[in-house]
Every structure is written in structure tokens, then in C-alpha cells.
Amino acid sequence: MALRRALRLAVAVGRRGCCSQHPLPPILLQALRAVAGDPNVSVSAAVRQQHGHDESMHRCAPPDAVVWPRDVEQLQEMVALCHQHRVPMLPYGTGTGLEGGVNAVQGGVCFNLSHMAAISELSVEDFSVAVEPGVTRKALNAYLRGTGLWFPVDPGADASLCGMAATGASGTNAVRYGTMRPNVLNLRVVLPDGSVLHTAGPGRSARKSAAGYDLTSLFVGSEGTLGFLTQATLRLHPLPEAVVAAACTFPSVRDAVSCTVQAWGGNGTWMGRSMALGWGWERDSLSSIPSCLLPAELLDEVMAGACSRYSHLDLPEAAMLFLELHGSQRGLAEQQQQAEELVQLHSGSVLAWAWAPEERERLWTARHNAWFAALALRPGCQGYSTDVCVPISRLPNVVLETQRDLQDSGLTGPMVGHVGDGNFHCILVFHADDPAEAQRVHDFAERLGRWGCGSRRVQGSGDGPTGDGHIPVPRRALAAGGTCTGEHGVGLGKRALLREELGAVGLAAMRRIKDALDPLHLMNPGKVL
Amino acid sequence: MALRRALRLAVAVGRRGCCSQHPLPPILLQALRAVAGDPNVSVSAAVRQQHGHDESMHRCAPPDAVVWPRDVEQLQEMVALCHQHRVPMLPYGTGTGLEGGVNAVQGGVCFNLSHMAAISELSVEDFSVAVEPGVTRKALNAYLRGTGLWFPVDPGADASLCGMAATGASGTNAVRYGTMRPNVLNLRVVLPDGSVLHTAGPGRSARKSAAGYDLTSLFVGSEGTLGFLTQATLRLHPLPEAVVAAACTFPSVRDAVSCTVQAWGGNGTWMGRSMALGWGWERDSLSSIPSCLLPAELLDEVMAGACSRYSHLDLPEAAMLFLELHGSQRGLAEQQQQAEELVQLHSGSVLAWAWAPEERERLWTARHNAWFAALALRPGCQGYSTDVCVPISRLPNVVLETQRDLQDSGLTGPMVGHVGDGNFHCILVFHADDPAEAQRVHDFAERLGRWGCGSRRVQGSGDGPTGDGHIPVPRRALAAGGTCTGEHGVGLGKRALLREELGAVGLAAMRRIKDALDPLHLMNPGKVL
Known part of the structure; x- marks a missing residue:
């Protein structure tokens, strides 16, 4: 019903259409301009429209104004002003979300955070760095070139890292490196009243802590409904020495999925079951596979064909797994052999191994373009x-x-x-x-x-x-x-399904947390709950 | 000041001494007995005293009564009664905490959860299982015998797993397997009003989720101040095929610590630095070390000597690392060699490799007995x-x-x-x-x-x-x-240091969460905040 209504009737979401005039109190606009300067506060229809949607199908719901804070202090000032005027606030990173997270369904002020783009506190020894919302994952990885480290979480889009934290992003590398949650050590959050919260305490980046409630995990995935994530201290990872990728075909999706499930079981490690199946390998000789196979992607027959055509690859229209092995040059040869045996065990075959970066890039670009394919x-x-x-x-x-x-x-x-x-x-x-x-x-x-x-x-x-x-x-x-x-x-x-998934008590608990941290419901209203 | 006062003046904590009479409303006691049966409600001074402390130095603060719920429904009923009478409630697992978490500093009813000891929903394929608070980590691992799986988080004490979740425990295996937080997939929580919350939704055990706020992480480490953890769905891990342990000596603590830091850097993986140091190993050939060396423990000279004497080992009084390597029989030989080279690089030496389970047990028992030593x-x-x-x-x-x-x-x-x-x-x-x-x-x-x-x-x-x-x-x-x-x-x-660590805004955020989920401050009052 809901979708049909959406598709057929284009039901209006929020209180205004796309091109309505901004109804913000003139005194607020004036105050925002005084803080950020005229060019950094816009009420133009085009700008508002541009900020009223993400990559999703949700109808454009433009904010009443868009502001570009230069730094956290400016952001705080403007947030305090909006708070004082009881105006909704919407954090905006790159607008690449898939759930309408930036749509201003109740109007308000959109905060485009792209001008806050500092990278700081890089510690190669501690594998950590702090980024502001204007820093995307590709920009960070470019910055890290030469350090031997990278940030692997990759949702496809070149999203803002703080935005990725806000949505709890994961993507193709998450099985191996984790989602955003375990990769965020600390967050600097501007709360709806303009105060600054450091979720793990100011300047802290210890690997573990038992000091009170886990505020970091609470804000990761909060989708901008509790506050602005204005800096994320991230956990970095060492770059693998060598990488090889492969596309593997299977007679059916069932075979491909079974291969996946048997390869890494529930938690990304090799399962004892492989021994029970009498595969004749020592378990540990295989235990190096899962940590390398993990960034594996399933494509069904239709998708494989679509990607092949779209990206001009020569792939058959068959169920596939895209694999990637990480290791040393020497170690990869052994891993390749094991992977091939594993794939064959599930009636599949490895099409070709892509060693050169540009070959791998071609394969993964095809995967990343699956949507368009x-x-x-x-x-x-x-x-x-x-x-x-x-x-x-x-x-x-x-x-x-x-x-x-x-x-x-x-x-x-x-x-x-x-x-x-x-x-x-x-x-x-x-x-x-x-x-x-x-x-x-x-x-x-x-x-x-x-x-x-x-x-x-x-x-x-x-x-x-x-x-x-x-x-x-x-x-x-x-x-x-x-x-x-x-x-x-x-x-x-x-939101309706969240209710179903969590149950009434779970949803009520989330609502109480929302009420506690954003009592006026000014942060990204109409989302999540 | 605080400690001195504690040590010298034995300042009373809470509103009653150890042997005061229970001041609970008789009607509440009667109602609790009606729910749980007479033998499962006690106001005897000995029982109350036994439940008024953990392993810490904090002065015994006995509850007014102790109850033993049989199952979650009984617990809910009794919680609702206490809620109705505005009586503090204290969850009690094994009493092995180190921070006075069970001390009834404001009196109230202690809920001894040891009778709720069901293990359910074991899924070998998903590496997951659900446990009630009466299940300790050793009991779970005994239950898992023969499945090829185990639960590795080990704080030393044979604590309740739900209690470990409540305190955010970690211990000797945490570098390799994570603390409790990433190892809890879902929690069934009885809230202070008696309602039941499933933090990830009822019956859910997906490996990742972006569905709303991360309630699971919020309750892990909440130290009983937000609700009763009455079931934890845990992530299990495959048992290593072979294990070998070793004690390594170093000329100084500096050498031992440097060896550790260089071995696994910030996130438990081998660092590029090892290559930069020109150690002549391919990085990946070493990358198998960190995943095995990780459960390494430092003992300084004094502790090494103390443990050696206390546990009748023949260890020198020198800075030490206790290492443990996991892998296949074949793989371990290579790892051992690499570990020895690494230790030697830091002027250390491996004393002896303990292959037999009883030898390893002896070494780790000595470590676990460090407190008594x-x-x-x-x-x-x-x-x-x-x-x-x-x-x-x-x-x-x-x-x-x-x-x-x-x-x-x-x-x-x-x-x-x-x-x-x-x-x-x-x-x-x-x-x-x-x-x-x-x-x-x-x-x-x-x-x-x-x-x-x-x-x-x-x-x-x-x-x-x-x-x-x-x-x-x-x-x-x-x-x-x-x-x-x-x-x-x-x-x-x-608590004072938490304020200092988090800052005023962080502490205020935690307080607001506490207020939201336990508005009457009945859950384990006087702790954390």
C-alpha cells in the first residue's frame, strides 16, 4: 500500500512542496548570515532543491535554507540559533544516502558540512586519524597514501566519513574489516542545543574502554537524529602487501551462496565443518582463506549479465562470486590454490585472476556500478x-x-x-x-x-x-x-518495519533516547522513529 | 583524599550498615514471596551480607532482601512490584566484579539471577548461542564441548556471561577476539518497570544491522544501571586446532612493551613498520603472528617473581610476556620461529614452549592468580x-x-x-x-x-x-x-574520574539516558553516574 501510494499518487511528504518560499524568521536568517557570512547562507530555490534529497526515491523535500559552517564553533553558533528559534536542523554530507536521510520533510535549516574538511591527529602507530564531515573516504585514503594504512569501509559511494558513521554504513569490505561501528573510536558531536559532546571524552582514542555508557556506538547509525557528527576518530588498517581478485562462476545461486556460507560461517572465520566434510585439508592451512576471501560479493545470473554488459566485461550470465585475496606475493599463490579447490567443491570455477591494480579496479568498478547496470x-x-x-x-x-x-x-x-x-x-x-x-x-x-x-x-x-x-x-x-x-x-x-522488527518496547526505548538527547525533536525530524 | 578517607575513616556508604533490619514494606515482601515462593526470598542478615559486596574493596552494603527469580516472567513480576513500591533493584550474577557493582548502597532488593541458567538457540552454523545470567563462561564452554566452538572472552573470574556483558568485560583474550561488546548480538533486558526489551528485536541474531539506535551496545557496560540483562545472544568462535604458549623474558619492561607495540600496533595486526625496520621478513609471512601472539600478557619483574613463587613455576624475576599461538600443527612451527626472532629482536628470549594442555594451563593459571601472588x-x-x-x-x-x-x-x-x-x-x-x-x-x-x-x-x-x-x-x-x-x-x-574523562557534556548525556530509561533511578543506584 505504502509503496503504491508513493508511486502512484506522489503523496506530499512534509509540509511544503519543492519550491515554496522559505518561512524562516527573518531574524534567524539575519543571525545565521551574521555568523557565517552572506555567501554561506542560501535560500535560493535551486540550492534548497539540491539539498532536499539524497540518492533515494523519496520525494525531494527542500530545507528552508542551507548553511555552510566553516568550523565547529560556527556550527555551534548556528545550531544554538536554530535551537532558540525551534527550527528543524538537517546535517548534510555528500547526499549519497539511500534512505532519504537528508530530506527536509519538516523544512528547517540544512547544514552542508563540506567546508569542515580537516584531517588531524593521524597516528600511524595507533592506526588512528580524526576527520571532519567534509572528508570523504576517497579523500582520506588519498591523504593516507604512503603511510601503509587505509580506511577500508566502502559503501560504494564516495561518501563523507562522518555521514558513513551517521548511517552506520558498511559495504563490500565489512565482513573483513567491520562496519563503521567498530571502526569509530570517538565522535565529536554538536548536540541540538549547540553544546559539544565527545562520545569517548575529549581527545581520547584508547582501543577499549569500560567508562560509562557507549555513547560512540549510540551515535553511529543515529542518522542525524541525535546531533551533528562533526569529527570522527577512526581506526585505520594496514594495507595488504599484495591483492588479487577473481570472478568465480557457479551453476546456481545456491552453489555460490553455499560456498560462501561454508567458507566463513557466521563470523568470518573458517569453520570446523570443513574438516568434518573430509576435505582433506588441515583446517589451519585453510584458515588463511577466509580472512582473504571475505570481501566476496554475490551476483546472481541476471546481475552478472547486466554488469558484464554495462561494464564491457566478458562475464558469463551465471551466478558469481567476486573474491579478493590479500597477503604476500608468496602467500597468495597458496591461497589461490585453496580458493580454487573450495570453489570447485561447490561446482564453480574461477574465471581469471586479476593481479594488476587496473584489472581489479575494472572488476570492482563493475560491481560498484551494479545499480546502473x-x-x-x-x-x-x-x-x-x-x-x-x-x-x-x-x-x-x-x-x-x-x-x-x-x-x-x-x-x-x-x-x-x-x-x-x-x-x-x-x-x-x-x-x-x-x-x-x-x-x-x-x-x-x-x-x-x-x-x-x-x-x-x-x-x-x-x-x-x-x-x-x-x-x-x-x-x-x-x-x-x-x-x-x-x-x-x-x-x-x-520506520514501520523498524517497529515490527524491534517490537513496541524496543521502539519506545529508542524514542525515550531521542527525547532525552533531542527533547524538542529538532534534529532531522521524521527520520528513523 | 577519597581513598584516604575510605581507608582511614571507613565512611559509611549508603543509608544503612551491614546488619540493619530490612526496611522493605511488608506488603512488598509478602508479594515477592507470593511470586517466587518463600525459599526464594530472603532477608537473613547472612544472605544479605553475602550479596552486599563483590571482590572489590568497597565496603559491604547489603540489600534489604535477596530474591532468586526462576525465570524471566517471575523476574518481571518482581521487578514490577519493586517499581510500584519505588524500591531500588540490584542485579547479582556471581559477585565477581571489581568495582562494587552489586553493593546496595541505597538498600533495596538484590536479584540473584543464578537460577536463570538456560542455554538455548545454539547455532553452530551461525556461531551463536543465547545464555541466561546463571550461565558462567566456563559453564558455556563446557556446554560447547564437541561443537568446535568456544566463547573466548575471559576476564579471569568464572563470571556470569550476562554479568560480563553488564560490565563490558574483556581480559586476556580481548585483543584477539574482542571485548564483550562486539561479541553480544542481542540482549533481552527487563527494564525497571518490568517490561521486556530485546535490544536487537525479539529473536534476532543478524551479524549486522542499521535498524535504529544501537541499544545492544548501550546496555553492554551499563553496569546494571539501566535494566536487568536476562539473556545474551553471544557470538561464538571456532576453537583453534592447536595451541602453544610460552613465557618470554626481556631485560626490561621497556623491551617487553616495545616488542608488544611493534608486534601488533594499534589494532591487532602487523604493522608496516616492521618492514620499514628492515627485518628482512616479508610482511605477510609475519602477518600470521599477530593473530596468534595477540593474547599476550605483560608481567613486570616483580609480578613475574611473585607469580613464579606463588604458582611454583621456575620463572626468573624478569620482565615477561606470556604468549599464545593458535594454528595448525604445521603452521605453529613457523609461527614459533617468527615469534622467537621477534622476541630476540627486542633482546628477549623464549624460555620454553608449552604444548601440552596441562603445561599451558599451568602458565595461564599462574597469570590468573596474579592477584593472589x-x-x-x-x-x-x-x-x-x-x-x-x-x-x-x-x-x-x-x-x-x-x-x-x-x-x-x-x-x-x-x-x-x-x-x-x-x-x-x-x-x-x-x-x-x-x-x-x-x-x-x-x-x-x-x-x-x-x-x-x-x-x-x-x-x-x-x-x-x-x-x-x-x-x-x-x-x-x-x-x-x-x-x-x-x-x-x-x-x-x-565516578569522579568519569566526569573528568568525559567532560560535563558527556556526563550530562549519560545522565539523560539514565533518566530516560530509568526515570525513578531504581536500577543499581549510586553506580557509574
Whole structure:
């Protein structure tokens, strides 16, 4: 119902359309300009429109003004002003989110944080660095060149690292290196009243702490609803000495997924089961595989074909895993052999090993372009991506049921997944103006876990604060003990499902935390809860 | 000041002495008995006294009654009763905490959770299991025998796993396997009003999630101040195929610590620096070391000698690292060689490799008995353990300054540390009835990071809610960007330092969270904040 409404009726989200005049108190605008200077405060329709959406399908909801603070002190001043005038505030990084996180559904002031771009406190010995919101992951890794370190969390987009912290991003490397959560050591947060909170205490970067409540983890994934993340102290990782990648084909998605599940089990390490299966390898000789295979991505037959065509690779239209092995030159040869045996055990084969950086880059670019490759399957169509994550043991069944469901529904929904995490996406490509197809998409996504994220913006969210009284059908991922969102977040589109996933008490606890830290509900209102 | 007052004046903590009569409303007692049955509700002085303290030096503060709920429903009913009568509630696992976490400083009802001891939802494929508070880590590992899996977090004591979650425990294996935080997937919490919260949603155990605020991490380390942890879904790990341990001696603590820091840098992985140093090894050939060396423990000269005497080992009185390598039989030989080279590079030597389980057990038992070995240095004395944790690059200097300070202060304070984490303890052994020595201990601990935990109970906490207006001197660990508590928690004794570590805004944020989830301040009052 919600999606259909969104697709068909373009229900307005928020209190204003895209081109309304800004209703901010003139005295507030004046005060903001006094703090940041005229050029850093804009109420132009174009600027507001540009800041009223992310990469998702949620309808553009422009803020009333956009400001560019230069530093944390300026940000604090402007936040205090908005707080004083009870005006909603929206943090804006790169606008590459997939859940409508920046859409100003209740208007207010958008804070574009790109001018705050300091990188500081690099400690090569401690593998840590502090970044401001204007620093993207690619910019940080460029900065780190020559240090032997990198920041591996990679959601695809060249997102703001603070934004990645805010949404709890993960991506292709998360099975090996973790999601954002374990990679953030400290956060400097500007709270809705303008005060500055250091989640682990000012200037602290100890590897572990038992000092009070874990505020860092609370703010990671809070999607801008509790405060502005204005600096993140990150955990860095050593660059691997050598890297080789490969695309492996399998007769079916089942074989590819089974290979994944058996390779790293639940937590990224080799499972005792491999011995029980009598594979004839010493377990430890294989234990080096999982730590290297981990950044493996599943592509189903349709997606493999789509990516191959879109990126001009010569890949067959078959279920695939993209693997990447890290190690020494010497060690990789052994790992390659083991990986090949493992793939063969699941009736697959390694197509070719990509050693040269440009070859690997080509493969991973194809993976990163999966979204556009999927859209190219049906030109002129819309797309959106599901984001369920299930316990690893449930993954093969959930994936296969989902594939069957796609077929039965007559839908185009190629599949990609960070399957070592139990997380996969169906990129549904459909005619938004075909009500029957839109309904099938909606029904499918309801059955899988949740409709609606990761698509080009067209229509409004159907899951607005008012709700529609729709009682969701049992969902496959939730029924399997999984979550409606492995990495994209809740944003606008999954609030109803969050209720279902957490239960009333869980949701009430989150609401109480929101009330405690943002009692006036000024921070990114209408999101998550 | 605080410690001195504690040691000298035995300031009363809370509102009653040890043997006061229970002042609970008779109607509440009657109702509790109706729920749990007479034998499961006790107001006997002996039982109350037994439940009024943990392993720390904080003065016994007995609850007014002790109850033993049989299951979560009974617990909920009794919690709701206490809530209705506005009576403080205290969760009790095994009483092995080191920060006075169970002391009933405001009286109330102690909930001994040992009768809730179910182990459920074991999934070998997902590496996960759910445990109730009556399950200790040893009991779980016994249960897991034959599955190829184990739960490695080991704080020394055979603590309740839910209690370990409540205090954010870590210990000797944490560098390799993580602290409790990343090893808890979900928590079933009974909130102060008796409602049940599943932090990741009921029945969920996905490896990652971006669904709303991270309630799981919030409750891990909350020290019983936000609710009762009545079930923890834990992440399990595969047992290593083969294990070998070793004690290595070094000419000085500096050499031992430097070896540690260079071995695994900030995040438990081999550092590029090793190549820069021209050690002539391919980096990756060494990258297998850190994952095995990680559970390494530092003992300074005094502690090594003390442990050797106490546990009848034949260890020299020298700075030592206890190492443990995990891998295949074949792989370990190579690792051993690499470890020996690494140790030699830092002027150390490996004394002997312990292959047999009983040999390793002997070594690690000696480490686990470090507390008693330290106390045996000065029979009749008290002991207490500091718990600072600093960024790894600051560790050598902080350790050396601390050693110098110990010498200059004329104190006995042998040192042990999970140095891969930057976390170390000085076990101070002193005459509590010698005011001059107690003052020196206090001054030393103030300079290091914090006085007062992990000691046999003697006196009351000097850091009561009233405070003493004492302005702390600059502390070494805090000045180095570290924390006052790496793993023991805040409890009663480190509340003043928590303020200093977090700053006013951080503490206020924690208070607001406390107010939000426990508005009547009934859960374990007087702790953490």
C-alpha cells in the first residue's frame, strides 16, 4: 500500500512542496548570515532543491535554507540559533544516502558540512586519524597514501566519513574489516542545543574502554537524529602487501551462496565443518582463506549479465562470486590454490585472476556500478534496492525463496550481496507508471523485508508520520531472525518495519533516547522513529 | 583524599550498615514471596551480607532482601512490584566484579539471577548461542564441548556471561577476539518497570544491522544501571586446532612493551613498520603472528617473581610476556620461529614452549592468580588494582613512568597488562592501617589514573554521591588520551574520574539516558553516574 501510494499518487511528504518560499524568521536568517557570512547562507530555490534529497526515491523535500559552517564553533553558533528559534536542523554530507536521510520533510535549516574538511591527529602507530564531515573516504585514503594504512569501509559511494558513521554504513569490505561501528573510536558531536559532546571524552582514542555508557556506538547509525557528527576518530588498517581478485562462476545461486556460507560461517572465520566434510585439508592451512576471501560479493545470473554488459566485461550470465585475496606475493599463490579447490567443491570455477591494480579496479568498478547496470536492463524504468540481512545459516534459503518469488512475480530484480554478512540487495527495476507492476514490486518487497530504498527519487514516501494503518504481512527476512536493513539505515522508508522488527518496547526505548538527547525533536525530524 | 578517607575513616556508604533490619514494606515482601515462593526470598542478615559486596574493596552494603527469580516472567513480576513500591533493584550474577557493582548502597532488593541458567538457540552454523545470567563462561564452554566452538572472552573470574556483558568485560583474550561488546548480538533486558526489551528485536541474531539506535551496545557496560540483562545472544568462535604458549623474558619492561607495540600496533595486526625496520621478513609471512601472539600478557619483574613463587613455576624475576599461538600443527612451527626472532629482536628470549594442555594451563593459571601472588608479597596487606588503558603508542612511556613512580613512592605494585590493548593493571599491596602508606598509594593512583578497584573489601567508597570537592591532579593515563577503566568499569569508585574523562557534556548525556530509561533511578543506584 505504502509503496503504491508513493508511486502512484506522489503523496506530499512534509509540509511544503519543492519550491515554496522559505518561512524562516527573518531574524534567524539575519543571525545565521551574521555568523557565517552572506555567501554561506542560501535560500535560493535551486540550492534548497539540491539539498532536499539524497540518492533515494523519496520525494525531494527542500530545507528552508542551507548553511555552510566553516568550523565547529560556527556550527555551534548556528545550531544554538536554530535551537532558540525551534527550527528543524538537517546535517548534510555528500547526499549519497539511500534512505532519504537528508530530506527536509519538516523544512528547517540544512547544514552542508563540506567546508569542515580537516584531517588531524593521524597516528600511524595507533592506526588512528580524526576527520571532519567534509572528508570523504576517497579523500582520506588519498591523504593516507604512503603511510601503509587505509580506511577500508566502502559503501560504494564516495561518501563523507562522518555521514558513513551517521548511517552506520558498511559495504563490500565489512565482513573483513567491520562496519563503521567498530571502526569509530570517538565522535565529536554538536548536540541540538549547540553544546559539544565527545562520545569517548575529549581527545581520547584508547582501543577499549569500560567508562560509562557507549555513547560512540549510540551515535553511529543515529542518522542525524541525535546531533551533528562533526569529527570522527577512526581506526585505520594496514594495507595488504599484495591483492588479487577473481570472478568465480557457479551453476546456481545456491552453489555460490553455499560456498560462501561454508567458507566463513557466521563470523568470518573458517569453520570446523570443513574438516568434518573430509576435505582433506588441515583446517589451519585453510584458515588463511577466509580472512582473504571475505570481501566476496554475490551476483546472481541476471546481475552478472547486466554488469558484464554495462561494464564491457566478458562475464558469463551465471551466478558469481567476486573474491579478493590479500597477503604476500608468496602467500597468495597458496591461497589461490585453496580458493580454487573450495570453489570447485561447490561446482564453480574461477574465471581469471586479476593481479594488476587496473584489472581489479575494472572488476570492482563493475560491481560498484551494479545499480546502473540493473537500471540499464530496462531503460526508462525506476529502480530501488532492498537491504535485508539474515543469520548466515538462513541465507541460502532466504536467497532462493527470494529468487523464486521474483520469478513468480514476473519482476526484474537482479541480486547483489555482501553474503559473508548475510546481507543482500535486490535492485528492483520497474515501470513506476504501471500500477500493476508497482503493486507486484510492493508485494514482493513486503514479503522480502521491506519496500523502498536506494532508488532515484520520484515520489514521496508512503511511510509518512501519519502511517496508513497497513498491517504488514509476515516478512521473509524478519521471520528468519534478520533485519530490514543491514546497512542502508531506516531513514524515511523503513520506520514501520523498524517497529515490527524491534517490537513496541524496543521502539519506545529508542524514542525515550531521542527525547532525552533531542527533547524538542529538532534534529532531522521524521527520520528513523 | 577519597581513598584516604575510605581507608582511614571507613565512611559509611549508603543509608544503612551491614546488619540493619530490612526496611522493605511488608506488603512488598509478602508479594515477592507470593511470586517466587518463600525459599526464594530472603532477608537473613547472612544472605544479605553475602550479596552486599563483590571482590572489590568497597565496603559491604547489603540489600534489604535477596530474591532468586526462576525465570524471566517471575523476574518481571518482581521487578514490577519493586517499581510500584519505588524500591531500588540490584542485579547479582556471581559477585565477581571489581568495582562494587552489586553493593546496595541505597538498600533495596538484590536479584540473584543464578537460577536463570538456560542455554538455548545454539547455532553452530551461525556461531551463536543465547545464555541466561546463571550461565558462567566456563559453564558455556563446557556446554560447547564437541561443537568446535568456544566463547573466548575471559576476564579471569568464572563470571556470569550476562554479568560480563553488564560490565563490558574483556581480559586476556580481548585483543584477539574482542571485548564483550562486539561479541553480544542481542540482549533481552527487563527494564525497571518490568517490561521486556530485546535490544536487537525479539529473536534476532543478524551479524549486522542499521535498524535504529544501537541499544545492544548501550546496555553492554551499563553496569546494571539501566535494566536487568536476562539473556545474551553471544557470538561464538571456532576453537583453534592447536595451541602453544610460552613465557618470554626481556631485560626490561621497556623491551617487553616495545616488542608488544611493534608486534601488533594499534589494532591487532602487523604493522608496516616492521618492514620499514628492515627485518628482512616479508610482511605477510609475519602477518600470521599477530593473530596468534595477540593474547599476550605483560608481567613486570616483580609480578613475574611473585607469580613464579606463588604458582611454583621456575620463572626468573624478569620482565615477561606470556604468549599464545593458535594454528595448525604445521603452521605453529613457523609461527614459533617468527615469534622467537621477534622476541630476540627486542633482546628477549623464549624460555620454553608449552604444548601440552596441562603445561599451558599451568602458565595461564599462574597469570590468573596474579592477584593472589601479589598479595602474597606482603602477607596481611590489602591490595587494589588500577585499570588504565591508553593508546598503544603511549603505552611504553606510561608504563615506564608508572614504574618510576612506583619506585619513587616506595610502593609495592606489581604490574600485569593486556598490553596489546594498551590496558594494564598495577596491583598495589599496602598496609591499610598505615596512613602514610595509604596516602602514598592514593597519590600514586591519582597520578596514574584512578584509585581504587579490584581489592578485597575493607572500607567504604570515598567517592560517594556527595563528592568531596577534591580537584584531581592531572593524571597520566587521561593526559595520554586514555581511559580510567579499560575493563573493570566505573562502579562506585571511578565516578569522579568519569566526569573528568568525559567532560560535563558527556556526563550530562549519560545522565539523560539514565533518566530516560530509568526515570525513578531504581536500577543499581549510586553506580557509574
